[in-house]
Amino acid sequence: MDLATILQVLDSTVRLAIPLLLACLAGLFSERSGIIDIGLEGKMLIAAFFSAAVAFATGSVWLGMLAGIAASMVLSAIHGLASITFRGNQLISGVALNFLASGLTVMIAQVWFSEGGRTPSLMTGGRFSDIALPFAETLRPIPVLGPIYAELISGHSILVYVGFLMVPLTWWVLQRTRFGLRLRAVGEAPEAVDTAGVSVAGLRFAALAIAGLLCGLAGAYLATGLQAGFVREMTAGRGYIALAALIFAKWRPWYALGACLLFGFLQAIALRYQNIDLGAFTVPVQVMDALPYILTVVILAGFVGKAIPPRAGGQPYVKER
Amino acid sequence: MNRMPAWADAVLVPLISILLAAILSALVILAIGENPVAAFSLMVEGALMRSTGWGYTLYYATNFTFTGLAVAVAFHARMFNIGGEGQAMIGGLGVALVALYIPWPHWTLALAGATLAGGLFGAAWAFIPAWLQATRGSHIVITTIMFNFIAAALLNYVLVNLMRPVGAMEPASATFPPATHLPTFQDMFAFGGTLFRGSPANVTFFLAVLACIAVWLLIWRTRLGYEIRAFGHSDTAARYAGISTVRITVLAMLISGALAGLMGLNTTMGEAERLVLNATEGAGFIGIAVALMGRSHPVGVFLAALLFGFLYQGGAELALWTDIPRELITVIQALVILFTGALDNMVRMPLEAMFGALRARRGPKPKPTSPRD
Numbered sequence: 171m172d173l174a175t176i177l178q179v180l181d182s183t184v185r186l187a188i189p190l191l192l193a194c195l196a197g198l199f200s201e202r203s204g205i206i207d208i209g210l211e212g213k214m215l216i217a218a219f220f221s222a223a224v225a226f227a228t229g230s231v232w233l234g235m236l237a238g239i240a241a242s243m244v245l246s247a248i249h250g251l252a253s254i255t256f257r258g259n260q261l262i263s264g265v266a267l268n269f270l271a272s273g274l275t276v277m278i279a280q281v282w283f284s285e286g287g288r289t290p291s292l293m294t295g296g297r298f299s300d301i302a303l304p305f306a307e308t309l310r311p312i313p314v315l316g317p318i319y320a321e322l323i324s325g326h327s328i329l330v331y332v333g334f335l336m337v338p339l340t341w342w343v344l345q346r347t348r349f350g351l352r353l354r355a356v357g358e359a360p361e362a363v364d365t366a367g368v369s370v371a372g373l374r375f376a377a378l379a380i381a382g383l384l385c386g387l388a389g390a391y392l393a394t395g396l397q398a399g400f401v402r403e404m405t406a407g408r409g410y411i412a413l414a415a416l417i418f419a420k421w422r423p424w425y426a427l428g429a430c431l432l433f434g435f436l437q438a439i440a441l442r443y444q445n446i447d448l449g450a451f452t453v454p455v456q457v458m459d460a461l462p463y464i465l466t467v468v469i470l471a472g473f474v475g476k477a478i479p480p481r482a483g484g485q486p487y488v489k490e491r
Numbered sequence: 492m493n494r495m496p497a498w499a500d501a502v503l504v505p506l507i508s509i510l511l512a513a514i515l516s517a518l519v520i521l522a523i524g525e526n527p528v529a530a531f532s533l534m535v536e537g538a539l540m541r542s543t544g545w546g547y548t549l550y551y552a553t554n555f556t557f558t559g560l561a562v563a564v565a566f567h568a569r570m571f572n573i574g575g576e577g578q579a580m581i582g583g584l585g586v587a588l589v590a591l592y593i594p595w596p597h598w599t600l601a602l603a604g605a606t607l608a609g610g611l612f613g614a615a616w617a618f619i620p621a622w623l624q625a626t627r628g629s630h631i632v633i634t635t636i637m638f639n640f641i642a643a644a645l646l647n648y649v650l651v652n653l654m655r656p657v658g659a660m661e662p663a664s665a666t667f668p669p670a671t672h673l674p675t676f677q678d679m680f681a682f683g684g685t686l687f688r689g690s691p692a693n694v695t696f697f698l699a700v701l702a703c704i705a706v707w708l709l710i711w712r713t714r715l716g717y718e719i720r721a722f723g724h725s726d727t728a729a730r731y732a733g734i735s736t737v738r739i740t741v742l743a744m745l746i747s748g749a750l751a752g753l754m755g756l757n758t759t760m761g762e763a764e765r766l767v768l769n770a771t772e773g774a775g776f777i778g779i780a781v782a783l784m785g786r787s788h789p790v791g792v793f794l795a796a797l798l799f800g801f802l803y804q805g806g807a808e809l810a811l812w813t814d815i816p817r818e819l820i821t822v823i824q825a826l827v828i829l830f831t832g833a834l835d836n837m838v839r840m841p842l843e844a845m846f847g848a849l850r851a852r853r854g855p856k857p858k859p860t861s862p863r864d
Contacts, residue, residue: 270826
């Protein structure tokens, strides 16, 4: 394997890791506040559709992104209504939202565009174009480092850089702000937060709103950055992989970056090589497809370190009277 | 605490939830520029007014009964089995292996063998998540979701690399031998006529009805069922009563997985007569809606499965004759899960308040006498 191939694989690793990372951080905010979010998949999907549809209609990728974020936040609001206000089962609510997104996107796409549940392909204005970082071309001749800078670090769409910036930002919000402290507290001991006079429901709704925003970005990146338009079920289980990455990362932002890069790398390998020949035996492509899930089960089983979720996760908070 | 009468809890709440889901679905149909009344009558026409339509409706209902029962049994032990889809896929694999590689003399024996294999394979696929939940505390929802994806990859591998006949392009197994053909409703009831013509409903439907009875007996008439319910109500109390957490978790999930796996009989042996990719078509997930709507009771599950069978067949008719896409059914399914599952309290709270007010108006209740008096 030469440097060019390695760079190509790593480049596609980055591209594939970004939607996972954004969704994973969305899940992180939500679950750290004590709301389990199975609906990451649906939020991403509905955001992907609305960003592509609006970007196509208006010719503006930014308006598309806003529409995607809005759609994703609507689903977040429903999730909040069901799991915070009416103290319903968060898992069931998430499952319902995934189906809602899966059905609504294809149905509206069919009614609006009549192209079999997809949006028309987006032209240049409707897509996020790749950004060339300064001196990318001038530095290219430098051996090894030049191509790494020009190919791997430069030449991604803005949302890729936004995605990476979200990691330190998430860390800073969670660990260094008053809001973050309260958010973490509400996921561990909501009764303590309530006693301190801070609204449990308010904090959880805020966390879900942030999750909606991040899933919106992830969906917009899928439909208007990674690809040129929406196709049915285009998230293809990424929301669940993000959920897996979140457990893998033990609900921490920097670990989430690592987990998402790892899962992105697996996807990149599976995309590039059908079957991997290891000499003695070949690894079929299906193993690569299944590997993120298998790894997650192994992690969940506690064979490789223990993943302890936020203590109050999944339980509705009932105020004492 | 305002308590509702039992009939309101069992019938009124789900009915209102479904009504809300139906109203929203009608609004969705209106929003895409179609007439909800015309759409509904077309669905009834396509699914219930002809015997072939019934044949499809009952075929789908068979699938949903199995997966609905699977989710319901897990619910009784307060576990959420999202893995019905994967368990049904692997169950179908077991059915296909038995049907293909054992030379059965008669379909009855083949059905018995395939039932065993489908159940065993489905149960085996549920075993690992169950065991991990029971012994290591890995959340069963996440592990069963992961096992759905692993099942899909496994089935893909098996079909593409191992079971695909030489020279075939499509990732599907060879067609099963004729001896394993299950009698369809047309074979059984048409007597050479056109009743149920061309529809896939088959003898597995009666197996699904039997499964409903068996689950009812299991949950309410056996010691194991009692233990499952006790565990579901309070695992600490169950543990104090000497019920083993590990045993109940694993057994409940094994039964759940076996029920989901039995769905493979209907799709693989009854309809396709070979194993295809995506034979489950999301039926494992519909089981969630069916179990929620049926309040985890076999009778409720059966009725909800019939309703979803009707929706599925009616939705296919809609997509055929109108511009309403088939995905409308997915939206309706989502709304049903949302209202009967997640937003249950939204319906329940006002009703409880209403019944409380009614009781208050009828006059104050006689004070309970305490033993000290």
